[in-house]
Amino acid sequence: MRRRLAAGNWKMHGLADSLAAIADLSAAHPDPACDIVICPPATLIHRAADLVLGRAVSIGAQDCHAEDAGAHTGDISAPMLRDAGATTVILGHSERRADHGETDAAIRAKTHAALRAGLLPILCVGETLAQREAGETLGILSTQLALSLPDEARDHAIVIAYEPVWAIGSGLTPDPDQISAVHAHIRAEMSARFGTEMAGATRILYGGSVKPANAASIFAAPDVDGALVGGASLREPDFSPIIAALCASC
Ligand code: PEP
Numbered sequence: 001m002r003r004r005l006a007a008g009n010w011k012m013h014g015l016a017d018s019l020a021a022i023a024d025l026s027a028a029h030p031d032p033a034c035d036i037v038i039c040p041p042a043t044l045i046h047r048a049a050d051l052v053l054g055r056a057v058s059i060g061a062q063d064c065h066a067e068d069a070g071a072h073t074g075d076i077s078a079p080m081l082r083d084a085g086a087t088t089v090i091l092g093h094s095e096r097r098a099d100h101g102e103t104d105a106a107i108r109a110k111t112h113a114a115l116r117a118g119l120l121p122i123l124c125v126g127e128t129l130a131q132r133e134a135g136e137t138l139g140i141l142s143t144q145l146a147l148s149l150p151d152e153a154r155d156h157a158i159v160i161a162y163e164p165v166w167a168i169g170s171g172l173t174p175d176p177d178q179i180s181a182v183h184a185h186i187r188a189e190m191s192a193r194f195g196t197e198m199a200g201a202t203r204i205l206y207g208g209s210v211k212p213a214n215a216a217s218i219f220a221a222p223d224v225d226g227a228l229v230g231g232a233s234l235r236e237p238d239f240s241p242i243i244a245a246l247c248a249s250c
């Protein structure tokens with residue numbers, strides 16, 4: 001059985017007073033039937049991790065460097081994130097691919113670094129609107145998975161987040177049956193490369209405009225193991241109903 005996962009991506013949002021939202025969320029879900037991780041900006045990771053110590057909510061990061069240490073001004077390595085209290089790291093988010101020109105090869109190296117450090121990678125893949133309209137969705141996802149997953153993933157837990165680029169922050173989502181079809185394709189690709197056991201254990205999240213109003217229908221779709229949530233994860237009153245819908249679907 002795959003334990004479902006609700007992951008919040010705060011992106012470049014959050015100052016010290018935002019820690020209250022994490023405290024509220026943690027208090028609202030003392031013993032959830034699903035896993036919950038919040039990925040605040042790097043500046044808040046240490047304090048957030050201290051805040052949830054011994055609680056059900058865990059803390060993640062939004063990126064890491066491919067090397068463990070070195071002359072890379074401004075970058076943060078996977079061991080540093082682990083040291084600060086992160087358990088998880090989002091990698092290959094489409095905003096990093098777009099804003100920082102991250103290639104699949106770079107994401108592969110970062111994913112390997114995360115695994116070396118004992119972090120759970122949430123690897124994001126997804127097609128643009130133009131690619132979807134050209135009927136290229138499944139091929140794009142196959143390529144992203146093939147090139148951005150290191151062979152070492154075979155021996156580790158990883159999470160894949162299917163995030164159609166056109167759905168992020170837009171209020172648009174694919175139909176639940178379209179999401180299921182894509183997730184089944186991702187699982188088949190994982191199975192072909194890493195075997196059925198690893199593929200069967202890999203959680204595949206949907207991400208892109210998940211809100212309290214659409215969460216239940218998305219979580220009812222076969223092969224959806226949870227969600228990566230951006231905007232709606234910033235406030236406890238928005239994220240809690242999504243978590244509740246996920247737990248209810250467990
Ligand atoms: C995201 O940033 O990963 C995301 C899914 O954002 P939103 O939920 O705001 O669409």
